[in-house]
Amino acid sequence: STMILLLIIAGIGVVTLLVVLFAPHIRRYAAGRKCKSTARLDGKTVLITGANTGIGKETALDLAMRGAQVIMACRDVEKGEEAAASIRAAYSKAQVEVRELDLADSCSIRAFAQKFLREVDRLHILINNAGVMMCPYMKTIDGFEMHIGVNHLGHFLLTYLLIGLLKRSAPARIVVVSSLAHNFGWIRFHDLHSQGSYNSGLAYCQSKLANVLFARELSRRLKGTNVTVNSVHPGTVNSDLTRHSTLMMILFTVFSTFLKTPKEGAQTSVYCAVAEELQSVSGQHFSDCTPAFVAPQGRSVETARRLWDASCEQLGLEWD
């Protein structure tokens, strides 16, 4: 058994040495592709949800550097203002503005949209980025399970309220930040809010599948409007998303060399928002600035329609 122990220690030593030796290569590979477009966004207005940290904040910085007026929709205005200040510190000409939006509260979403529609006359890019992952069982103000409530239904309502403005501002784009995790999800129509049984990982996967299905169904309904909508997997990104899972937090910290930084994670959102070649591309899924695989349950037209109807019913909307 001493021999085995020595072999294990030697093995760990060799792996560590290899990782250290190849660290720059590993890092370059983990970083993924960059958005190569140099498109400018002068005179364009962008709205990003959950822009106070992580991928959203880096997306805001990138688009602000392209000249856009960026509205950062955050549930905590103080945190939002800190992020806006750091964006201005990185790029002094940044036109960034923070507005309050809590996607776990339909009254907040409606109040946000009402004020937005009164005060902002154009919206060219909407990035549905905010998200929550693996939280303990929690409900939104409206009584929705937190993952489906914030990640899907909150953004569904927000998009519904802003769609007229997006159409009037066409050409316009909607980017839905989903995840590879959609592969492991299915829509539990019989128990959308996990009241029967709750698994935080599966609830997250369900909500990310809902993101893919929403993007595809909305794209179908927006045909001919010059408003496109695509979904994105940003990569595995070392952000605050793991805040509800100590294990994930430790794993992400220990293996951070193998993960994307938030700036690297923002590249595919930026790509979908600005790339010239995507001008009329809609209903697609992207990862690493490239078209990506969508799970069969994400390609089902029937499931997408059913989710659309269920979402309208949950929110008391009629959106045809």
Ligand SMILES: NC(=O)C1=CN([C@@H]2O[C@H](COP(=O)(O)OP(=O)(O)OC[C@H]3O[C@@H](n4cnc5c(N)ncnc54)[C@H](OP(=O)(O)O)[C@@H]3O)[C@@H](O)[C@H]2O)C=CC1
């Ligand atoms: N990180 C990763 O590996 C991956 C991330 N994604 C997706 O990327 C997106 C961005 O995540 P990421 O940057 O990593 O995570 P972060 O946790 O760093 O950022 C999430 C953002 O969403 C906001 N948010 C959460 N709940 C609400 C709410 N009720 N109302 C308004 N805003 C809210 C957070 O605000 P606050 O700080 O106030 O909580 C924060 O700004 C998410 O949709 C996530 O699912 C997909 C695949 C992998």
Ligand SMILES: CC1=C(/C=C/C(C)=C/C=C/C(C)=C/C=O)C(C)(C)CCC1
């Ligand atoms: C298994 C494993 C890892 C992979 C984690 C992954 C792949 C997480 C994916 C998260 C996603 C996709 C979240 C958002 O949607 C690490 C951390 C590299 C460490 C080594 C063990």
